[in-house]
Amino acid sequence: MKATVNFLVKFGNEENITNLFEKGEIFMNTIKTFKEFDKQGIGDKYEGVVNIHNSSSSTLTLKFPNNPLTLNPTKLQFWESYTGHVGNIYSTYAISNLLVRRKDIHRIDKRMQIFGSHCIIIKDVVGFIEAISNELDRQKIEYSHNLVNYRDFNKLNHKITLYDKSHLLSYQKEHRIIAMTKYDKPLKFEIGSLKSFAEMYTSKEFIEKSVVERITPPNSQ
Numbered sequence: 001m002k003a004t005v006n007f008l009v010k011f012g013n014e015e016n017i018t019n020l021f022e023k024g025e026i027f028m029n030t031i032k033t034f035k036e037f038d039k040q041g042i043g044d045k046y047e048g049v050v051n052i053h054n055s056s057s058s059t060l061t062l063k064f065p066n067n068p069l070t071l072n073p074t075k076l077q078f079w080e081s082y083t084g085h086v087g088n089i090y091s092t093y094a095i096s097n098l099l100v101r102r103k104d105i106h107r108i109d110k111r112m113q114i115f116g117s118h119c120i121i122i123k124d125v126v127g128f129i130e131a132i133s134n135e136l137d138r139q140k141i142e143y144s145h146n147l148v149n150y151r152d153f154n155k156l157n158h159k160i161t162l163y164d165k166s167h168l169l170s171y172q173k174e175h176r177i178i179a180m181t182k183y184d185k186p187l188k189f190e191i192g193s194l195k196s197f198a199e200m201y202t203s204k205e206f207i208e209k210s211v212v213e214r215i216t217p218p219n220s221q
Helices: 014-023 031-036 110-115 125-138 167-172 203-209
Strands: 005-012 025-030 049-055 060-064 067-071 076-081 088-096 118-122 143-147 149-151 164-166 174-179 187-190 198-202
Touching: 005 014, 005 110, 005 125, 014 025, 014 118, 014 198, 025 031, 031 088, 110 167, 110 203, 118 203, 125 143, 125 174, 149 167, 164 167, 198 203
Parallel strands: 149 164
Antiparallel strands: 005 088, 005 118, 025 088, 025 187, 049 076, 060 067, 088 174, 118 198, 143 174
């Protein structure tokens, strides 16, 4: 099924969401920051990883002076990662047709409240992404955007991209914009007020009241 993103939702603290709503303030943190962040659900140890190799029949030797210790773990996982600075990310929750691909109703997971007390729902997805793209073009920064794929990294071996994340984070339904910046620092700019095509809520209220439903065309039965 081809993905159609109908709305984007950005979660954050009240100050940041207000700045986004009123001024279109875009804050893109570095991939390294998310990799090293220790808060569950926000930090992601797999950020910047390109290859994952799982082994169930390995021997691990720890070479202490004069006393090597050999272990036989049931499973080992090896990673190959990008070196140095990779880029910056802007993440939102994507409300798309994929949410009701296998069910009639989808509800936003309450765990999204870890990202902040407030949120903004963006109704003009194309216009919003275009405004960010135009500013990145102006700054001569290469970028891409897409929905995130969620995979079980504990099974098999994987070649992954910056759009692949662990299935344990699949409740985040992430759309991300990746800016291939040169320097290891946050990127911040403004795209103008979103008031004409967005609405602001508390995260708790929005999550409790929001339901995504599959709509079956009248003549499809």
